[in-house]
Amino acid sequence: MGLPTDGATPGVDGDSVNAEQVEEVLDRLREGGGRATTSRRVLLTALFEEGPHRTAEELAVEVQLVAPDVHLSTIYRNLDELERLGVVVHAHLGHGPATYHLASETHGHLVCEFCDAAVEAPEEFFAELMDAASKKYNFAIDPRHFAVLGRCAACAQLPATN
Amino acid sequence: MGLPTDGATPGVDGDSVNAEQVEEVLDRLREGGGRATTSRRVLLTALFEEGPHRTAEELAVEVQLVAPDVHLSTIYRNLDELERLGVVVHAHLGHGPATYHLASETHGHLVCEFCDAAVEAPEEFFAELMDAASKKYNFAIDPRHFAVLGRCAACAQLPATN
DNA sequence: GACATAGATACGAACTGGACGCAAGAACAC
DNA sequence: GTGTTCTTGCGTCCAGTTCGTATCTATGTC
Numbered sequence: 001m002g003l004p005t006d007g008a009t010p011g012v013d014g015d016s017v018n019a020e021q022v023e024e025v026l027d028r029l030r031e032g033g034g035r036a037t038t039s040r041r042v043l044l045t046a047l048f049e050e051g052p053h054r055t056a057e058e059l060a061v062e063v064q065l066v067a068p069d070v071h072l073s074t075i076y077r078n079l080d081e082l083e084r085l086g087v088v089v090h091a092h093l094g095h096g097p098a099t100y101h102l103a104s105e106t107h108g109h110l111v112c113e114f115c116d117a118a119v120e121a122p123e124e125f126f127a128e129l130m131d132a133a134s135k136k137y138n139f140a141i142d143p144r145h146f147a148v149l150g151r152c153a154a155c156a157q158l159p160a161t162n
Numbered sequence: 163m164g165l166p167t168d169g170a171t172p173g174v175d176g177d178s179v180n181a182e183q184v185e186e187v188l189d190r191l192r193e194g195g196g197r198a199t200t201s202r203r204v205l206l207t208a209l210f211e212e213g214p215h216r217t218a219e220e221l222a223v224e225v226q227l228v229a230p231d232v233h234l235s236t237i238y239r240n241l242d243e244l245e246r247l248g249v250v251v252h253a254h255l256g257h258g259p260a261t262y263h264l265a266s267e268t269h270g271h272l273v274c275e276f277c278d279a280a281v282e283a284p285e286e287f288f289a290e291l292m293d294a295a296s297k298k299y300n301f302a303i304d305p306r307h308f309a310v311l312g313r314c315a316a317c318a319q320l321p322a323t324n
Numbered sequence: 325g326a327c328a329t330a331g332a333t334a335c336g337a338a339c340t341g342g343a344c345g346c347a348a349g350a351a352c353a354c
Numbered sequence: 355g356t357g358t359t360c361t362t363g364c365g366t367c368c369a370g371t372t373c374g375t376a377t378c379t380a381t382g383t384c
Contacts, residue, residue, distance in 0.1 A: 030380095030381085033330090034331075034332090035330090035331060035332065035379080035380050035381070036380075036381095037331090037332060037379080037380070039332085039333075040332090055370090056370085056371080057369095057370085069333090069334070070333085070334085071333070071334050071335065072371090073333085073334080073335080073371085073372075073373085074332080074333055074334070076370095076371065076372075077332080077333085077372090078332090092308075094308070096369090096370090097369080097370060097371090098371095110295060110299055110301045110303070112301075113304065113307065119299050119301060121295075121298075121299070125294065125295075125298070126291065128290050128291065128294075129288065129290065129291045129310075132287065132290075133272060133283075133310075133312070136283075136287070137272055137281050137283065138314075138315035138318075139272045139274075139281060139312055139313070139314055139315065140312045140313040140318050141272065141310055141311070142275065142311055142312045142313070143310070145275065145311045146254075146256070146308055146309065146310065146311045147308065148291075148295075148303055148305070148308065148310070149304055149307045149308045150295070150301055150302045150303040150304045151301070151304070152300075152301055153299075153300035153301065156300075156302050192351095192352085195359090195360080196360075196361090197350080197351050197352070197359090197360055197361065198351075198352095199350075199351075199360090199361065199362080200350095201361085201362075202361090217341090218341085218342085219341085231362090231363075232362085232363090233362070233363050233364070234342090235342085235343080235344085235362085235363075235364080235365095236361080236362055236363070238341095238342065239343090239361080239362085240361095242343095258340095258341090259340080259341060259342090260341085260342095
């Protein structure tokens with residue numbers, strides 16, 4: 001989904017902006033001695049598209065719509081590489097696989113333990129906690145890497161589980 | 163560690179208190195149609211001892227010092243059962259396996275992404291965030307289940323990784 | 325364009341943490 | 355002691371991720 005499957009008109013509207021960003025990252029890779037491969041280009045294109053955070057497996061599916069031979073382990077290795085480059089970050093939204101998104105989208109997550117619904121919260125939302133942790137424990141909180149778990153409004157209505 | 167290996171004098175000082183608590187939980191199990199088995203008694207004894215949060219594997223090692231035949235999958239099943247009973251809870255302190263501790267110890271965790279050092283923070287520490295999440299997102303945060311990640315004082319000195 | 329070469333890839337196997345099915349064993353009520 | 359039912363040990367399986375390796379390919383140089 002989200003990838004052009006039919007009627008693809010390359011270079012039209014928003015796509016060209018993404019393409020530019022993709023090439024920019026590929027240039028950065030080259031500067032570091034890396035190479036601009038098809039799998040990396042397609043993966044980056046998928047990442048620069050709008051959409052929810054996706055797992056490595058979901059990204060693999062999107063990539064394979066365009067380049068069917070790209071292996072899941074290649075996705076993992078490329079995500080690693082892009083993370084080392086500071087282009088993407090991964091986040092753990094509760095149990096289950098990690099999700100990946102662009103590093104430019106800095107926010108934390110509130111995830112319901114019962115229905116897995118995820119709410120994005122801006123970093124400012126965590127400012128007070130970050131401040132308190134810094135003062136009290138000399139600890140610098142990064143609210144982006146792991147989600148804060150709890151109960152969403154809908155699941156709060158449900159009876160307690162214990 | 164922590165389990166009496168030599169010079170064990172059952173019923174002395176703190177141990178007897180733990181033993182009482184262990185039997186109390188076993189009674190609760192029986193009331194629910196469950197059974198008081200050796201593996202459960204030994205596991206509970208380990209859990210009621212002081213010490214850091216332990217993974218299922220670490221608990222298995224402790225249990226096997228006393229009852230060598232207890233299988234890891236039995237540990238998992240018993241921890242599940244005890245969690246259903248509300249006696250223990252598990253928490254995820256970053257990457258890696260879950261850790262288990264008594265449900266009576268209610269606190270959150272600040273865990274360093276770099277050295278895995280864990281700081282326990284009382285639930286009150288998260289009160290403001292919980293309040294804000296409730297008001298802004300109608301979301302009830304449970305700060306105990308997943309740790310809040312970041313950098314401890316020592317690792318804050320280190321150069322950035324990106 | 326051909327070539328060399330280091331970096332990247334596909335594939336599969338391995339690994340970790342955990343869940344599950346099942347036959348044998350054990351706790352408990354009678 | 356007996357029967358019933360719960361629990362266990364063991365093996366197997368699973369998901370998510372990482373690793374080893376032979377092969378391929380992007381890129382700089384000629």
